[in-house]
Amino acid sequence: MESYALLLGSTLSAGTVLAIAALGLLINEKAGIVNLGAEGMMLCAAIAGFATVVHTGSFALGLLAGMAAGALLAVLFGWLVIWLNTNQYATGLALSLFGVGFSAFAGINYVQARLPDTPKFSWPVLGDLPVLGPALFRLHPLVYLTMLLVVLLMWFLYRTRAGLVLRSVGESPQSAHALGYPVRRIRLLAVAAGGALCGLAGAYISTVYTPLWVEGMVAGRGWIALALTTFATWRPARVLLGAYLFGGVTMLQFHLQASGVHVASQLLSMLPYLATIVVLVLISRNPTWIRVNMPASLGKPFFPGS
Amino acid sequence: MNTLNKRTLLKTAALSAVTLAVLAGCGKKEEAAPAAAPAPAAAPAADKLKIAFMYVSPIGDGGWTFQHELGRKAIQEKFGDKVETSFVESVPESADAERVMRDMAGQGNKLIFATSFGYQEFVQKVAADLKDVKFEHATGYKQADNVATYDTKTFEGAYLAGIVAGGMSKTKTVGIVASVPIPEVVRNINSFVLGAQSVDPSIKAKVVWVNEWFSPPKEAEAASTLINGGVDVMYQNTNSPSVLKTAEERGARAFGKDGDMSAFAPKAHLGSAVVDWTPYYTKVVEDTLAGQWQSGSFWWGVKEGAIDLKKIADDVPQDIKDRVEKARAGLKDGSFAVWTGPIKDNTGKELLAAGQVADLKFLTGINFYVAGVEGKVPGTEGK
Numbered sequence: 001m002e003s004y005a006l007l008l009g010s011t012l013s014a015g016t017v018l019a020i021a022a023l024g025l026l027i028n029e030k031a032g033i034v035n036l037g038a039e040g041m042m043l044c045a046a047i048a049g050f051a052t053v054v055h056t057g058s059f060a061l062g063l064l065a066g067m068a069a070g071a072l073l074a075v076l077f078g079w080l081v082i083w084l085n086t087n088q089y090a091t092g093l094a095l096s097l098f099g100v101g102f103s104a105f106a107g108i109n110y111v112q113a114r115l116p117d118t119p120k121f122s123w124p125v126l127g128d129l130p131v132l133g134p135a136l137f138r139l140h141p142l143v144y145l146t147m148l149l150v151v152l153l154m155w156f157l158y159r160t161r162a163g164l165v166l167r168s169v170g171e172s173p174q175s176a177h178a179l180g181y182p183v184r185r186i187r188l189l190a191v192a193a194g195g196a197l198c199g200l201a202g203a204y205i206s207t208v209y210t211p212l213w214v215e216g217m218v219a220g221r222g223w224i225a226l227a228l229t230t231f232a233t234w235r236p237a238r239v240l241l242g243a244y245l246f247g248g249v250t251m252l253q254f255h256l257q258a259s260g261v262h263v264a265s266q267l268l269s270m271l272p273y274l275a276t277i278v279v280l281v282l283i284s285r286n287p288t289w290i291r292v293n294m295p296a297s298l299g300k301p302f303f304p305g306s
Numbered sequence: 307m308n309t310l311n312k313r314t315l316l317k318t319a320a321l322s323a324v325t326l327a328v329l330a331g332c333g334k335k336e337e338a339a340p341a342a343a344p345a346p347a348a349a350p351a352a353d354k355l356k357i358a359f360m361y362v363s364p365i366g367d368g369g370w371t372f373q374h375e376l377g378r379k380a381i382q383e384k385f386g387d388k389v390e391t392s393f394v395e396s397v398p399e400s401a402d403a404e405r406v407m408r409d410m411a412g413q414g415n416k417l418i419f420a421t422s423f424g425y426q427e428f429v430q431k432v433a434a435d436l437k438d439v440k441f442e443h444a445t446g447y448k449q450a451d452n453v454a455t456y457d458t459k460t461f462e463g464a465y466l467a468g469i470v471a472g473g474m475s476k477t478k479t480v481g482i483v484a485s486v487p488i489p490e491v492v493r494n495i496n497s498f499v500l501g502a503q504s505v506d507p508s509i510k511a512k513v514v515w516v517n518e519w520f521s522p523p524k525e526a527e528a529a530s531t532l533i534n535g536g537v538d539v540m541y542q543n544t545n546s547p548s549v550l551k552t553a554e555e556r557g558a559r560a561f562g563k564d565g566d567m568s569a570f571a572p573k574a575h576l577g578s579a580v581v582d583w584t585p586y587y588t589k590v591v592e593d594t595l596a597g598q599w600q601s602g603s604f605w606w607g608v609k610e611g612a613i614d615l616k617k618i619a620d621d622v623p624q625d626i627k628d629r630v631e632k633a634r635a636g637l638k639d640g641s642f643a644v645w646t647g648p649i650k651d652n653t654g655k656e657l658l659a660a661g662q663v664a665d666l667k668f669l670t671g672i673n674f675y676v677a678g679v680e681g682k683v684p685g686t687e688g689k
Contacts, residue, residue, distance in 0.1 A: 006534045014527060104364055112569045118555065210526045211555070212570055214546045215364065219521040250524065254531035257514045258481075260680040 005135035007255050012136070014247030015240075016143045017201055017209055021225035022232070022239045023146075023153060024070075024197025029229055030157065031190035032170035032297040036092025037077055039222030040099020041195055042202030045070040047107040049203025050213040054113045062207045063142075063200055070199020071192045073099065078191035082184050085301040096222070104215040115211045140208050142200075146240070153236045166190060170295030173302040183302055198222065231279055234293040242279075249275060355595055357381070358415040359393040360406055362422035369545055369564040371395065374421045374444075377583030381591050388595060399424025407432045411439045417594050419587070420444065429453055440599050442590060449601050456586055459607030460490070460563075461497035461669075462637055463579025464541065465644045466608075466615035466630050467561045468501020470576050471539040472509055473626030474559055475502070481512045481537030483528045485519050485544045487684040493672045497644050498541045499679055505629060511679040512537055522548040533558050539576070550574055559619075568617045577618040585611040605666075608637035645669060650677045 021038060028035050035041075049066030053059055077095050080086045118140075122128075126137040157163040166186060168176045173183045205221070206213055224246060232238035249271045256263055359378050361371040375393070382391045392415070397406050403425045410418055411432070416439055420429050423445040433441045433453045446455040471480045480502050482495045495513055502509040512535055514528040525548035529540055533556045540560040542549040547570040553560035554571035562568060562578030586606055593599045606612035614634070618627060636642025647658030651674040658664060673683050 003534055010527065010530055010534075014523075017523070108364075114569065114572075205523060210522045210548050210551065212522070212547055212551045214522060214548075216520065217522040217546070219518075219523055221523065251527060251531065254514050254528050255534075257681070258512050258531045258535035258537075260512070264684055 002131050002135070003255070003259070005131050007251055009135035009139060011244055011248040011251045012143050013139055013209065014251055015244035016140075016146050016247075017205055017221055018225050018228060018246055019146050019240050019243035020142070020149070020204065021198045021201035021222060022228040022243060023149060023236060024194040024201070025225055025229050026194075026232075026234060026236060026239055027153070027166075027190050027197070028194035029234060029298055030170045030295055031166055031187045032173060032295050032300065032302070033078070033081065033187055033191050033194075034088050034092060034299045035074065035077060035095070035191065035194060036089055036226065037073065037095025037099060038092075038198050038226055039218060039220065040096035040103075041070045041073045041198045042099075042205070042218045042222045043103035043216070044073055044099045044106070045199030045202030046206035046218055047103045047110065047213060048199075050107070050113070050115070050206040051110055053115050053207050054110065057116050059119065059207055063203045066199040066203020066207075067196040068199065070202065071196040074191045074195020074198070075188065077195070078188040081301070082187050082191070085303065088299050088301075100216065107213050107215065110213045111215075113213065115207060118208055118211060140204075142204055142208070150236045150240045157236065167295070170297055173297055177302075177304055183304065187302075198225070201225070233283060234295065245275060353388075354390045355385075355388060355417060355591070356413070356415040357389055357391045357417045357419070357591065358410040358413075359391065359419045360397050360403065360410070360421060360425065361393060361395040362397060362399060362424070364395050371421065373565055373581050374419070374583055377587040378419075380584040381587045384588060385591055385595070389591060397425075399428075401428070404428040404432055407441075408436075411436050416440060417590070417599075418442070440594060447603070449603060451601055454590075454599075454601045454604065456604040456606070458581050458583075458612045459605060460579065460581065460613060461493045462607045462644055463563075463581070463613040463615055464494040464498040465501040466633060467541055467577055467579050468498040468503075469505055469630050469633060470501075470615070470618060470622055470626060471498065471541065471559075471561075472502030472505030473623060473629070474576060475506075475509065475539045477536050477538045478506065478508055479510045479512060479535075479537050481514070481529075481532035481535070481540045483525055483532065483540060483542040483544055483549045484513050484515045486517060487515060489670055489672050491543045492674075492683055493669060494543050495541075495679065496672060496674075496676045499676055500644060500649070501633075503676075503678060504633075505626065509678060513675070513679060513681060515684055516544055517684075518544070520545040522546040525549050526552045529553065529558075529560070530556065547571070562617075566617055575617070575619060576622065577615045579613060580616045581613055582611060608634055609640065651675060652677050652679050652682075 021042060025035060025038060045066035048069035049062040052065035053062035073095060077091060080091050081088045121138060121141050123137040127133045157167060165181055169183050169186045177183045202218060205218055210217060228239055228242045232242045253271060359374065361374060363371045365371055365375045378391050378393060381389065394406050397403050399422060407418060418439060419442045421444045426443060426446040426448055429441050429443045430448055430450065433450050437452060439452065441453040443453060443455050445457045449455055482498060484491055484495060499511045512532055514532055516524045516528050518524060525544045525546055529549040529552035532540055538558050540549055540553055540558060542563060547567045550560045550562060550567055550571040553574035559574050559576050561576050564581050566578045566580055568575045568578060608614060615630060633642060643663045645664035647662040648656060648660040649658040650656050673686055675683060
């Protein structure tokens with residue numbers, strides 16, 4: 001019983017990293033921009049956040065620095081693809097490669113640096129429950145904030161005027177432009193917001209989740225987050241569920257191994273990818289899901305006045 | 307074999323034009339450094355033995371390449387004016403490696419250290435063309451007239467760590483975060499457990515495979531799972547200090563590997579199994595300078611000073627430290643071998659009879675768990 005509660009708790013933690021980044025990318029993509037630079041942004045944010053915590057001792061400042069680093073890179077990316085109309089996929093890949101290299105360079109002197117102990121968090125009353133308390137109610141606050149973020153994002157996208165404008169920019173930038181909306185500025189804001197969230201995820205990895213800095217430590221989570229937005233058919237709630245599923249399957253395979261269940265670990269490692277394929281198959285059986293939700297102008301350049 | 311580690315991500319890093327540009331800059335800076343040392347103008351440059359090192363990842367990886375770089379610095383210091391060393395980092399295990407080696411030879415290097423398993427085919431190819439250059443290939447198995455291979459007995463470090471683990475585990479269950487199921491890793495897992503059982507035969511072990519060489523978040527998740535499962539002392543065969551860091555957070559204990567990782571987790575750190583390439587590099591340079599370089603396959607361990615358990619934690623009881631010292635002394639003078647029978651696998655089958663010492667063939671083909679380890683080695687489930 002206790003081990004299952006712990007398994008659930010670690011699933012929520014593992015999923016949170018993916019969910020934050022994927023929600024950021026979702027905002028991007030709702031505005032019609034694909035940013036393949038997520039991995040690079042997360043790495044740069046990871047070292048920015050780590051270095052900030054090393055120098056200031058404040059985890060909050062570290063997370064903010066990560067968000068700033070992510071947003072900064074995203075704005076650079078945004079300027080290239082929105083104003084200069086460079087190819088989004090190529091530019092994103094370049095950003096990713098740049099981020100991997102640059103973070104390694106910037107982090108050379110931080111490889112052996114130590115962070116102060118992570119402050120412990122616990123919900124009042126709930127945190128003291130037997131079994132469930134330690135497993136579910138003493139996780140990092142960001143785990144709970146991410147759940148809140150999903151609700152906020154759903155409200156923003158589907159219940160507010162600003163959300164409607166954002167989506168229209170992703171569906172039909174020409175129409176939005178004709179109606180007088182500043183398409184480029186809106187897209188840049190969306191890209192910056194996405195970058196900030198990717199940055200938050202990166203800084204969370206290096207300061208809280210795996211509190212150390214080594215090169216390439218994001219280890220592909222940026223790419224998984226990108227896959228998650230498609231996997232979730234551009235729906236915030238499904239992004240969260242998908243993130244928990246991805247995180248959960250990984251934790252489950254470790255859990256099975258540690259409890260001595262004799263299943264080939266390679267087979268277990270494969271499960272998250274198998275799950276993705278199954279979901280993609282289910283989605284393609286009902287193509288309206290994906291058509292309804294996928295922004296119609298995703299990845300396409302926009303020339304105002306054309 | 308250890309060198310497969312860096313891979314996936316660091317390869318991406320190596321591809322980055324920015325990294326290459328930046329790192330090329332670093333390399334040049336280092337090359338210039340020896341010139342700053344007092345170099346008598348009388349010594350003509352032609353007399354110097356030029357030595358080049360090719361690294362698979364940046365020196366900043368804190369592990370594999372970092373340790374090789376320490377070896378390079380040591381020989382530059384020891385041999386001073388007699389040698390001139392340089393290096394190129396982040397060389398992908400691709401045709402680029404071949405180009406880099408040809409370039410190194412073109413610049414007059416007569417001794418080239420290729421420090422990653424994946425360079426093997428390229429070393430063979432270049433060496434066949436350049437007969438007057440000596441090649442040293444770390445972790446490979448293919449030799450030639452001018453190609454020698456070398457590696458470290460990391461399992462001896464794992465065994466020494468195991469002794470400490472056996473003395474420190476209160477739950478009598480130790481855990482290992484394992485990377486990729488190849489014989490070297492399985493041998494390390496078993497050696498660690500044999501070390502622990504030499505202190506307390508009732509010790510049990512759990513293994514969690516990450517199936518990657520380097521993925522800090524996954525390594526942390528695997529370590530967490532082991533702690534949830536009742537493990538209080540962990541060893542890892544993965545490449546980052548992530549397991550150690552997780553142990554620190556969760557109040558468990560763990561070891562560093564390849565390099566000294568004590569700085570990452572002072573409370574959790576029980577010791578680091580540190581690989582030291584300096585003795586081997588010193589020997590090779592000495593031989594080359596004396597004109598006595600020979601090809602061959604070298605597998606050095608505690609005896610030669612290539613691996614040792616360092617920075618053992620202060621709270622480890624003295625009798626345990628004495629046991630480590632005894633095993634270390636035995637490995638040094640050859641009176642003790644880690645793989646000495648009786649050794650049974652975890653199905654009860656006796657693999658080494660009492661007093662029997664494993665030979666090279668046995669050691670390089672280990673694909674079972676010793677008694678006390680739960681589960682089966684991945685890939686052998688059906689057997």
